[in-house]
Amino acid sequence: MFDVAARCASFKQAAQQLGVTQAAVTRQIQALEQQLEMTLFHRDNRVHSLTPAGLELAPQLESIFKQLDQTLDRARQLSDNNTTTLTVAIATARLKFWLNQQLADFQSLYPHIQLNFVGCSESPDAAETAELTANLTHDSLDLVIAAAQIRDQHIGRHPLGEITLVPCSNEQDEQRLWQTPWLVNRDSPNQSAYLKHYASNLRATPVIHSNDTLMALELTQSQPRVALVDQRYSQSPHFPSLTLFPQFATTTKPELAVFYHKRRQQSVALVAFTKWLQLISK
Template sequence: MAKKNAPSLNALRVFDVAARCPSFKQAAQQLGVTQAAVTRQIQALEQQLDMSLFHRDNRVHSLTPAGLELAPQLESIFKQLDQTLARAKHLNDNNTTTLTIAIASARLRFWLNHQLTDFQSLYPHVQLNFVNCEEFLSSKAAAELSTRIQHEGVDLVIAAGDIKDIHIGSQSLGTVELVPCASDPSEELLWQTSWLVDRENRNHQDYIKQQSKQLKHTPFIHCNDTQMALDLAQSQQRIALVDNRYCESESFPKLHTFATHRMTTKPELKLHYRKRRQQSVALVAFMKWLQLVTK
């Protein structure tokens, strides 16, 4: 036996409106169509369902028992559908106007934060959300961020290092220059004072390798957080190794930077994002703006 065609969604919508109106004429006005169009849709629906939904009496506009059974159920279904569509539209609007950026707290505080006023004045409709990530990406952190980007938990990652995934794109934001800083400006004590370094950090490793002769007898203290290193450098006789970009910030601690010992290290600072055929307007705007301010 052949399966009957499912009833038309449009016809069901017309019936839902007609069932709540005192006449087909008012239903037509509400739907923005002619009364004849409403009549045709109702007749087509009755044929598809093989049942009468309205009494055929010109003096009375009333539902049959079948119509009375169907009408409240359809009203509830269409109400739920409208609510679902509204939520979907809201989510879609958020995706096009909201960006979630993963960035280390120190990089946000001492580098990006003071430039954000410029971006927000240019693109007031774009809301920026922030989550914390490693300043210099380890392999584990890179893998975790790759997953978060692909599952849309994060739109952009700003960090030194690579995310090796065919689905992830990146653009360079320039080299990372590390510079030592301390509360004591004495050059003589620089190589004798304990340095706060992260031995698992590839940029720190590169710096130490380049300065291996001077640092040959220098004691190291492990510290894998820039803000912690800066706090310790302020309160104790310690050397913190930081991205030179931070030193230009007004919120950077009052520490002496040894500019003559600044070194360019690898890997570079990069912006990572999910590859798509067409990126959102907000994401493209932020990426282009960031390229300009980092030149």
């Protein structure tokens, strides 16, 4: 306030420039003079001028305030740009029916962490697992959420719970379940384990290979089909109106996990997101 008052023709003009009352300017100048134990302005109603002490101090304070303004501007820019981005590989169906509905909670807790998503299989085969491992190691990806078996000393893992597969269909009759074609990803260890578990029931059932759960669900809505899904998907408000058969649900391996590149010190954003994932998976 002092540097503005020093450049203006009166306290009234300084008050107008600052958007405050003249009395407020006067009080601030008086408080500054008391703190410095010196008079900065002549107390003459006819003349608004600085004392010798004020004249000495004014240019120094103006320089200091300019430096302070520049420092604050840089701090604001850093604050505005202080957004950490994490790139996460996840299956489209898992993002749509499990993670997406809970992301608002994470963003409210960590508004400066931006999440970018790329697609991957729910249960990657050996070739995709190798590719995901390489992408994590070379920092093309920050995290992978999948039912995968990544055995690499440079890759860390946090479990997110077992996967319970449940059949769903637009057919409501249990007897029709084993007569209707099933859409199953034979490359998925989880779904292959399910097929093995119910081999006797599926002996006469047409099994069609489908490596995309979202596509399988789309087909199941429009045709007499059966799709295998993670049971937690059915809790999503966006899950299609299909009949679930929980009496034939089976827990399979490997379990769902989040994978990341091991470092001596992980980023705060990565730790925050993995801890949050573990929390919502309980």
